Amino acid sequence: MKKRPVVVRLVGAALTLLLLWQGLATVSYLSGSTQLANIAGKGTINAYMTPLFKQYWSVFAPDPIQADTELLIRAKVNGSDTDWFNISRADVQRSILHHPVPSRLYLTNFALTSHYQVSAELLPPGLQSVPKKSFVGADWLDQLKKDLQDGGSAKDAAAINQFTKDETAMTSMVSSVALARWGEAVTAVQIKIRTIPVKPYAERNNADYQVKPAEFDAGWRGIVRVPEIDLAAITAMYGTEAAAHEGN
Amino acid sequence: MKATRTSQAPTVPPTGETAGETAGATAVEPRLNVFGRLESWLLDGKRAKYGTSILRILLGASVVAIVATNFMDRKYIWGTASGWAQPYRDDSIWNFWLFKYFSAGDPDPLLVGKLVLLAVFGLLMVIGWRTRIVTVVTLLMFISLAALGPTSSDSADNALRIMLIYSAFTDGSQRWSLDARRRRIRIERMSTGKRRRSSVTSVVPRWFGNIVHNLAVVAIGGQVIIIYLVAGLAKARGTLWRDGTAIYYPMHAENFSPWPQLNHLLVANDLMVHLISWGSVAIQVLFPLLLLNRWTRRLAVLGLIAMHAGIGIFLGLSVFSLSMVAADVIFVRDSTLESIGRWFRARGGGRRRRPGPHDARPGETGHHSEGERHGQGSHNLTPGRDFVDVTNEDPAAPA
Numbered sequence: 001m002k003k004r005p006v007v008v009r010l011v012g013a014a015l016t017l018l019l020l021w022q023g024l025a026t027v028s029y030l031s032g033s034t035q036l037a038n039i040a041g042k043g044t045i046n047a048y049m050t051p052l053f054k055q056y057w058s059v060f061a062p063d064p065i066q067a068d069t070e071l072l073i074r075a076k077v078n079g080s081d082t083d084w085f086n087i088s089r090a091d092v093q094r095s096i097l098h099h100p101v102p103s104r105l106y107l108t109n110f111a112l113t114s115h116y117q118v119s120a121e122l123l124p125p126g127l128q129s130v131p132k133k134s135f136v137g138a139d140w141l142d143q144l145k146k147d148l149q150d151g152g153s154a155k156d157a158a159a160i161n162q163f164t165k166d167e168t169a170m171t172s173m174v175s176s177v178a179l180a181r182w183g184e185a186v187t188a189v190q191i192k193i194r195t196i197p198v199k200p201y202a203e204r205n206n207a208d209y210q211v212k213p214a215e216f217d218a219g220w221r222g223i224v225r226v227p228e229i230d231l232a233a234i235t236a237m238y239g240t241e242a243a244a245h246e247g248n
Numbered sequence: 249m250k251a252t253r254t255s256q257a258p259t260v261p262p263t264g265e266t267a268g269e270t271a272g273a274t275a276v277e278p279r280l281n282v283f284g285r286l287e288s289w290l291l292d293g294k295r296a297k298y299g300t301s302i303l304r305i306l307l308g309a310s311v312v313a314i315v316a317t318n319f320m321d322r323k324y325i326w327g328t329a330s331g332w333a334q335p336y337r338d339d340s341i342w343n344f345w346l347f348k349y350f351s352a353g354d355p356d357p358l359l360v361g362k363l364v365l366l367a368v369f370g371l372l373m374v375i376g377w378r379t380r381i382v383t384v385v386t387l388l389m390f391i392s393l394a395a396l397g398p399t400s401s402d403s404a405d406n407a408l409r410i411m412l413i414y415s416a417f418t419d420g421s422q423r424w425s426l427d428a429r430r431r432r433i434r435i436e437r438m439s440t441g442k443r444r445r446s447s448v449t450s451v452v453p454r455w456f457g458n459i460v461h462n463l464a465v466v467a468i469g470g471q472v473i474i475i476y477l478v479a480g481l482a483k484a485r486g487t488l489w490r491d492g493t494a495i496y497y498p499m500h501a502e503n504f505s506p507w508p509q510l511n512h513l514l515v516a517n518d519l520m521v522h523l524i525s526w527g528s529v530a531i532q533v534l535f536p537l538l539l540l541n542r543w544t545r546r547l548a549v550l551g552l553i554a555m556h557a558g559i560g561i562f563l564g565l566s567v568f569s570l571s572m573v574a575a576d577v578i579f580v581r582d583s584t585l586e587s588i589g590r591w592f593r594a595r596g597g598g599r600r601r602r603p604g605p606h607d608a609r610p611g612e613t614g615h616h617s618e619g620e621r622h623g624q625g626s627h628n629l630t631p632g633r634d635f636v637d638v639t640n641e642d643p644a645a646p647a
Contacts, residue, residue: 002280002284002287002288004287004291008291008455009287011456011459012287012290012291012459015459015460015463016290016463018463019463019466019467019470022467022470023467023470023474026470026471026474027474030474030478050341051341051342052409052413053410053413054341054406055403055406055410055475056403056406057403057406057474057475057478057479057482058478058479058482059403059479060483060494060498061479061482061483061485061486061489062482062483062485062486062487062489063486063487063488063489063494063497064486064488064489064494064495064497064498065497065498065501065504066488066497066501067501068501068502068503069503088502088503089502092502092503094321095321096502096503096505096506096564097505097506097508098506098507099317099506099564100506100561100564100566101313101316101317101564101566101567102317102506102564102566103317103318103320103321103325104318104321104325104397104400104401105318105321105324105325106503107399107400107402108324108325108397108399108400109399110503111399111400111402112333112399115399165335165336165339166335168335169332169333169334169335169336169399172331172332172334172335173332173333175332176329176331176332198496198497198500198501199500201493201496201497201521204496224332226331226332226334227331228328228331229328229329229331229332230323230327230328230329230356231329233323233324233327233328233329233356234324234329237321237324
């Protein structure tokens with residue numbers, strides 16, 4: 001073997017060990033096994049991997065997406081309900097269809113919708129009905145929080161906090177779009193999440209087969225005025241001129 | 249002396265080749281044992297020079313693509329119309345001063361300026377100008393941007409971020425870069441006496457640069473293997489992947505269909521649906537095994553590049569695909585890429601730079617040939633090392 005200075009071999013060995021640790025940490029982090037993830041002490045590997053090496057590779061797994069998820073919104077304007085506006089369809093038109101490199105616009109609203117759906121589903125059984133109830137007025141968020149806390153227990157705190165965060169972000173976004181689309185007279189907003197399954201593979205050539213969309217209607221919410229938000233920019237994307245179709 | 253055989257994918261030299269070929273040993277050197285070959289692979293020169301250079305170029309292109317394709321929607325995703333995302337930003341794992349280049353409070357002209365600067369850094373990566381520092385700065389800027397859109401980030405960002413981190417530890421400027429061109433000009437000037445040797449003294453010893461580069465190459469290879477294995481095994485648990493119809497579904501989902509008619513055409517054929525579905529799982533699960541043989545490795549890399557091209561074109565996940573293709577190329581040997589380059593030159597009669605006084609040719613002794621590096625191991629800390637990492641490639645010439 002070639003003769004080399006000791007320092008070269010020591011540094012080489014140390015850096016190789018570092019690489020081995022990196023590999024071990026990555027495998028443990030992604031293993032999905034609590035035992036493996038804590039192999040270096042509870043939380044050590046997670047703390048090492050987050051945030052720089054945070055990763056998730058089970059896209060389209062175990063099974064791929066089998067439905068289109070659409071977010072629709074409507075508002076109360078001067079006491080009347082507007083038509084539903086399909087934000088997802090507007091996003092597909094604006095950023096995906098015939099775009100070789102789609103922008104992240106669709107992803108932005110899809111991920112928000114997905115977060116909301118998941119956190120609503122993760123609420124304890126006794127609180128499952130809360131998202132469907134209406135909370136209006138300036139203190140709508142306080143009313144919602146009170147309902148969640150009254151119906152939940154201490155062990156539900158994480159689920160309640162997550163839903164509250166997702167609800168706040170969702171209502172803030174929807175309020176901003178509603179104000180941009182229907183003007184300052186908007187007093188309340190409501191969302192509908194529509195899931196439209198792709199026709200099953202076995203039925204792909206059956207022209208008579210009708211897919212059955214599933215719909216989740218949240219209750220009405222008071223509007224959130226996001227400080228200093230650029231409503232003109234949102235109008236340019238979701239205003240009646242930019243996105244004319246209502247999506248029903 | 250063999251000059252280029254040592255540049256290769258981050259695998260242990262295959263047993264089918266001689267130690268001399270794989271470790272760049274010369275006829276006068278003794279045959280090395282496994283540890284010696286590993287040590288030589290690690291210390292005696294930088295590996296995957298083309299692979300790391302292609303990685304640099306494609307990662308830079310990915311950053312430019314992100315800025316360009318999201319520019320029209322920037323206000324809603326990151327800017328003045330994105331304040332609704334504040335509840336997520338408050339709890340972000342990226343709330344750290346190092347990742348605060350982009351800020352939620354940036355007015356639009358400032359956001360535009362910062363995005364343009366990020367795109368410029370992406371371009372600088374592509375052309376290989378001050379590669380290492382530019383890669384690090386690009387990484388920090390990109391992380392900051394991704395953190396600003398908490399619901400606008402997905403696996404594409406994970407892939408790009410992690411590959412940028414590893415890429416920062418490689419010397420991705422060895423081929424097709426302004427850095428390589430600058431080094432070549434320095435050498436030429438020194439040879440004509442227009443420049444003193446001491447002016448290009450490296451800050452760190454050559455061997456240290458080699459170790460860091462080569463281990464980063466291994467890290468990239470390892471990460472790619474882990475990605476495919478995790479993704480493949482996760483899919484193997486799914487009933488739709490197992491029955492061979494999985495790919496039909498995203499091809500019919502609106503949000504994954506930039507060209508719906510094209511998608512429907514592709515999956516209209518039963519055989520095609522099953523081939524793509526099973527093939528995707530098979531190539532990912534078997535990827536580590538396919539790396540063990542030269543021909544299956546080539547097949548695997550070509551297959552994965554084709555798979556990612558398909559994902560990019562048909563499902564619109566272009567940035568993710570580009571980042572993964574960039575990483576896949578690390579498994580292609582330099583000698584293979586050089587052969588491909590020679591084939592293209594022979595077929596197309598492409599422009600070729602006239603050999604300069606410092607160009608080493610295979611079979612000749614050159615001051616930057618791998619063989620001679622081995623012979624000069626003890627010169628690491630002498631001024632002679634200045635020559636070693638110089639690439640005389642014409643950055644404009646094909647591989």
